[in-house]
Amino acid sequence: MLLICVVGVTIACNGGFKIKVRKVENCGGPDAVITANENYTAVLTKNCEIKSRGCVSFKSFNTAISNLKVKKDGIVVLQDKVNLCERLAKGRRDANIGQMLKTLRLPESCPVEEGTLCTDPSQVVNIEQYKQFLPLARGLIDIEMDIQHDTGKSCFRVQIDIAK
Known part of the structure; x- marks a missing residue:
């Protein structure tokens, strides 16, 4: 799900916040089930x-259990275990998340077949309803996601700067 990881510099819609994705790292090794291309960008x-523009490749899987850790300025602010397949299924019933899944052509449930998912700037996700959270998120955000699949593992490390 983190698969909307991006690289680029952006100017936010409220008060000039800037978001810079400093790093997107595939840490699951050469046999990772899900990998993000290094040239993934967003504005x-x-x-x-x-x-956004870029691609994410994935091998077939039936399950995806993620251990997620989010740090802000080095302090853990969220640590959770998430069943991504259940989250996808619930997401399609949510008006906002369901629309995002459709726009980005993300799978809406498991199993997921092998393939590559690419996005381009014509696929727009509106985040107007979340913009008030940018001041709270201001700082250096580190996201660590380790995913266990029935067919292997995936791992991502993403670092984002949110500044004004």
Whole structure:
């Protein structure tokens, strides 16, 4: 799910916040089930729309249990175990998340067949309803996601700067 990891500099829709993705690292090794291409980029427009370009490749899997850790300025602010397949299934019933899944052509349930998912700037995700959280998120955000699948593992390390 973190698979909307991005690399680029963006100007936010409220008050000039800037988001810079410093690093997206595939740490699952050469046999990782899900990998993000290194050239994945995104922009946050003044209209609160995220436009992205890039691809994520994945091998077939039936299960995806993620251990997620989010740090802000070095302090753990979230640590959770998430069943991503259940989250996808619930997400399609949620108006906001369901629309994002459709726009980005993300799988809406498991099993997931082998393939590559690419996005382009015509696929817009509006985050207007979340912009008030940018001041709270201001700082250096580190996201660690280790995913166990029935067919192997995936791992991502993402580092994002949110500044004004």
